[in-house]
Amino acid sequence: MDVLEADPDAPVTEAAAANLAACLPGGSGRPGLSGAADPNGPIWKEGAFRLDPFQVAPASGELGPGPVLVAKARWLSDRAQLLARGGPLGLFLEAGTGLDDVADDVGRFVLIALDFPKFSDGRAFSTARLLREKFGYRGELRAVGNVLSDQILFMRRVGFDAFEVSHAPTRRALGAGELAEVRLYYQPVGAAAEPGTRSWLRTGAG
C-alpha cells in the first residue's frame, strides 16, 4: 500500500499529487502542503496568510478528492479506507486527547491540527512537544481554535509551524510583523538547542 509520509519532501503517490495539485489555486505540479498565499486566508504559515488546502472531513460519509482533515474518532474507525484512498491526510486532535492509539501512525499524516478551545487551555503545548520529540512527527503542526498573539510565540517554540487565526487584532499583528515578543529564551525546548537559548541550560551532560 502506498502511504504518504509526513516528510513534506517525501514522494507521494501520483493520485495524491494530482489531488493536491487540483485543490491548490494555481497549484504547481509539486505537491505542496501549504495553500496559496491570500491575505484573507485562514492559515498563517511560512510568513503569510494562506488558503487551507485541507477539507474538514465529516464524522462519517463520502469524502471528496483532495487533502482531508479527519478527527481521531473517524481515523480510528475508518483507518483502512482512509489509507486506501491515497490522498494527503490530516489528523485533528481535541485538547487533552491521548496519543497512544495514534502513536504508530503519526508518520502517515502531513498535517496534525491541535485544538485550543480557550486561550488559557495549554494542554496542546505539551501534546505538540510529545508529537515532535517523542513520536518524531515532522509534518505540519497547526494550532487551531482560540489562537491569540501572545501564545503564538510560545506555540512556535514547542513545534507549531502553522496557525489558524480568526482573531482580528492577532491577524493584524501577524500581517504587520508586530508581535511584541521576548526573543531571549532561558530554557531549551526539544532535543536540540534553539538559537537564543541561554547557553548553559542547553549544554548537555557530556
Next chain:
Amino acid sequence: MYRYDEFDAEFVRQRVAQFRDQVQRRLRGELTEDEFKPLRLKNGVYLQLHAYMLRIAIPYGTLSARQLRKLAHLARTYDRGFGHFTTRQNLQFNWPKLSDIPDILDELAEVEMHAIQTSGNNVRNVTADHFAGATAEEVVDPRPYAEIIRQWSSLHPEFSFLPRKFKIGITASEHDRAAIQTHDIGLQLRRLADGGLGFAVWVGGGQGRTPYLAKKIRDQLPEADILSYIEAILRVYNLHGRRDNIHKARIKILINSIGADVFAAEVEAEWARIKDGVLKLPPAEIERIAGYFAAPAFAARPPPAGLRPADRSFDRWVTRNSHAHKQPGYAIVTITLKPIGGIPGDASAAQMEAIAELAERFSFAEVRVSHEQNLVLPHVRLGDLWAVYQELKRIGLAEANAGLVTDIIACPGLDYCALANARSIPIAQRISARLAPRQEQVGELKIKISGCINACGHHHVGAIGILGVEKRGEEHYQLLLGGSGAEDAALASITGPGFSPDGIVDAVETVVDTYLKLRTGPQEAFLAAYTRLGAQPFKEALYGRA
C-alpha cells in the same frame, strides 16, 4: 547573591517593553479589561477592590540593600509610602496607577528585579528557606538551585498556560522553614546515599479550599536531574490536570484523584525518556551559579561583643529574634514586621531605607524576606547586635516576638482584596494587642489568618488558624487548631461554630488560656500540648460541655 548578566538584563528589558505595549493598548481602549486580564496577570498586576495591585518578585526571598532602597523609593513615588511583604516572599504595592506600572517595572529592572510570573497559571516565584546561606543546619545553600529553576521556568513556552498556578519551595535543612509540604513541588536538598547532592521531591501540597499536604514521590534525585524531573511533573500535570473547574485545577487534586503512586509512575516514565536530554545540568554550570551565592568575607575571629548596658528587653530580643549562624561570631537576625497592634508584613518607605542601611553597615548589604512576612539580616556580628537593636527600636521594629503569638501571618483580606469575604488585618491587630502582655509566657505559637477560603494567610497550617467567611452579609470567623507548615506538617482542624469579629479575639484568648492551664510546663509548646490533649479540652473551653 545572583547578579544579572547581559542576557538577564536584556530579557527583562524586552519583557517590560512587551508589557508597556500591552498597557498602552489597554489605556487606548484597544483591549477590553477581559482581554487585558490574562496579559496583566502574567506580570503580577491584579485588579483589587480599590485599585490595581502590583506584586514584585523577590526570588527565594533574597534582597540586596540597593534593591530594598529602590522598593522604598517606589513606595514613596508611586504608592502611599508603604509596601506589603507577602507569604510568598514577594512585595505588593496596593495603590499604583496602571499607567505608572511600566515605569515602575523600568525602575525595578535598574536593580535587577521584575514582576514576571508573580501571578497567572504558571510557575510562580520559587521560594526558599529565608535563612539559606547563613544557617548551620543546611547541607549547602539551596538558592543556586532556586535560581536555576527560576531561570528555566521564566516564560516557559510549554508551561505558561497550566491548569492553575504552580508553586515550588525549596529547603536544604531538616528543619523546614520553607513549608515545602504545602507547595505544588517541595524540594529538600540533601546528601544522597551515593554521597552526591540531590533532592527528595514532594508533590501536591497546597492550601486553598481543599488543603493537602504534599506526598513524597522520590527520595533520591541527583542534582543534575532536577530540571528534567520538574519538567516531567509539569508535563503530566499540564496534560491531565482538570480544567473544567478552577477549584479543582491544582496538581493536588489530580494527585489525590489518581493516587500519588499512579502519578509518580507517570512522571517516572516521562522522566526516563527525557532525563539524559538537554536539561541535564552540567556540574560546572551548577558551580558557576553557586559562585554567585558564595559566602561573604566573614571575619575569621570577629572581636568579642563588648560590654553593653544591662537591658532586659535587648536580652529578650536577642533570645527571640536571633538564630545560630554557621559562622562563629555571627548571628541571623529576624526583624519582625509585626509591631504590637500593627499590620503584619507592612513596611514604610522610611523603615525599608533604615533596614537597607542596617544591612549595609552590619549584614554585607543582604536582606531576606521570610514567608512569615518578616525581614531577616542574615549575617550580623554578635558585637553589632546592640547597634542593630538600637536602630530597630528607633524605627519601631524591635519587637522581640519572632515565632510568638503576636508574630501573626495575615493576608490583606477585605481591606484590599477583591476575593476576600472578611477582614484579616484588624483581627490580627486586635489579637496582637490583646495577647502581647503574655506573649513571653505563652511561648512559640503561630497564628495564621486568611480572609477567605483561598488561604493566602495559611490558616490551614497555623497552630491557631483563623478563616474569615461571610455569613448573612456579616464577617464571621472560623477557628482551627493544630496545624503546622514545618517538617512536622499537619493540617489544622476546625473547632466548631464560628465567631463574630469580637468573638474570635476572645476565642483565641480562650484557647491560649486553656493551653496555659493544661500544659505540663513552659517546655511543652502549644502544638505538643495540643497533640497530647486533643481538641476536646479546647472545644469545651470554647463552647461549653456538649
